[in-house]
Amino acid sequence: MPQAMDQRATPPPREYTDGSTAIVRAALEAGCNFFAGYPITPASPILTMMMREMPRVGGIAVQGEDEIASIGMCIGAVMAGARALTATSGPGISLYSENLGLAVMGEIPLVVVDVQRLGPATGGATTVGQGDVQFVRWGTSGGYPIIALAPSSVPECYHLTMKAFDLAERFRCPVFLLTDKELNMTMATVALDAYRPVDVRPRPRAEEPGRPYRYTPAEDVPPLRHYGAGETVRFTGSTHDERAFITKHPPTVDALNRHLAAKIEEHRDEIEMAAADLDPRAETLVVSYGVTAGAAREAVRRSRAGGAPLSSVVLQTLWPVPEATLRRAATGVRRVLVPELNLGQYRREVERVLPGMDVSGLNRVDGEMITPEQILEAVR
């Protein structure tokens, strides 16, 4: 053995794993004790792992008869005190739609993993895609604010899952973890010290009985009341007052709908996360997320070695849009490139946030990934 290798410090322990494993591990560490899901590629590994692991920590995992049943069980479990996760892919999110609205209206903390595959419809069950970005934003009737996080690596699958549970508890709403087939099913070598656990806050206990939906001001998040916790809890998908009685009283209905938006909009600073890697010499900013960020990071690295440096923002929060970060990062650049595995769904948001800026897309919907070379070619 060469001398140099012999004297090298022991490398940090590593493991060979995938995003699904990281998500399951993070969920269990976050205190998730209920899972329900339905077989669908590429989200099935989360289901099979949960069916195996959940009983070992004293929780319950159920395979539903379809996606409607799966998310419905999760909502019921949360209302009775559980911390719940469900996981599916695009066609399953379609069937989640009505219950997502119910969870928004009933202010249910719930983490929903959408392992994106190429769509629409069956699309490519084993093919990567990022076509659900706007779908999760507008995935149920009536319009609603939503939180969606997008990991771009296996370690991020871990800590953004924990973060998703924390945000769900903080804001009492469904939180999407938007991953994709490659992140979840492609094995990767990960240094164990790359995992960064996140503190997940306990569910606050209600002090004053009888007002499960009291919010003053509108951005307040009232504590969740559980069934069986000593008071008579009501829950309804209809417009309701602070005691969860159905109402059509216009000022009350108005306050409810504004509250559902304000609790998220007024606390964007607690939700928005992005990793900016800016170079003062850069003329182009690359805005990426999810699996595409891997190619973006590599393109940025090569661009700097090549003397024509790029700036990069990798978004960890997709919804709400990290607008301030995008504006800061775009200061001084001439153009912005948004590579994504759809036809420009997030580019719309970047264009909205950066009016007047030259924003272009690099888009693939052929089931293949965007390469660093394509990004470097697009910015040339």
Add this chain to the structure above:
Amino acid sequence: MKWDIPLGEEIHPGNLGCQGCGGALAMRLALKALGPDTVAVIPACCWSIIDGAFPVHALKVPVFHTAFETAAVAASGIKAAKDVQGKATTVIAWAGDGGTFDIGIQALSGAAERNEDIIYACYDNEAYMNTGIQRSSSTPSGTWTTTTPDERPESRPKKNIMEIMAAHRIPYAATCTPAYPDDMLRKFRKAKSIKGTRFLHILSVCPPGWKMPSDRAIEVMRLAVQSRVFPLYEVEDGLAYTMSLWPTEPVPPEDYFRVQGRFRPLFEDPARLERIKAFVDQQWEILVRRHRRTHPDEAGIPAGEAAAR
């Protein structure tokens, strides 16, 4: 016995089925009975893959690959349009057990209740094989799957889809398996001749999912029938039961289970195995009673069966 399986094929040689796939063979036989003027409606299931991608499409008949939960209703819509056009095209919904017993049962129940003029065939391999062997409500008790692992094998009995369909009082429901091709063809021909909702429940071996050698595929489906785990019978108008085959070989259910690795947990739990065997006997006796009620004067019942309570 006269061998009258047509030589003509509605399926090209070669498809993406695994070795020993019962579903691939079942489709081949079903289409021999239904003929070329047939539209196949296939939801998410193995057959949405088996049919193949361009340019190796296996089926000669038109295929409508529909959403998972909509096989019965998409077929109903196609049949309605054919009715409007005055065409007698046979429309068959062809779904797996997940798409029938679980996610598709609402649409199936609705179509059956309306007595839609479709054939609904469930090729039942007793789990979600296409997504990696997750249990379904068709998975029998004591079975290993990836979501009912060895330490917690399937605890519930297989859902009785035939009784559910019979309860809709549809004109025709029958069980069959490609291990008995003459019986299967007869039932598909009969189904084609009847108007209204017709349901065919096909036991369909899956060697990778059942953890068994593919060269025993036909044998294992025969064992299922001969051991009375999967009886062959017909139900007309939901009430008239007719046994199609009286097993002639004394095959205990263990012989059927033992061939398949998925039933390994069963042999580590003798009490459960005994319960399942008793359950098989009970189910059989119920069917024999119903057959006798339908055919009170029939002389052809084997002596042992005639004595059944």
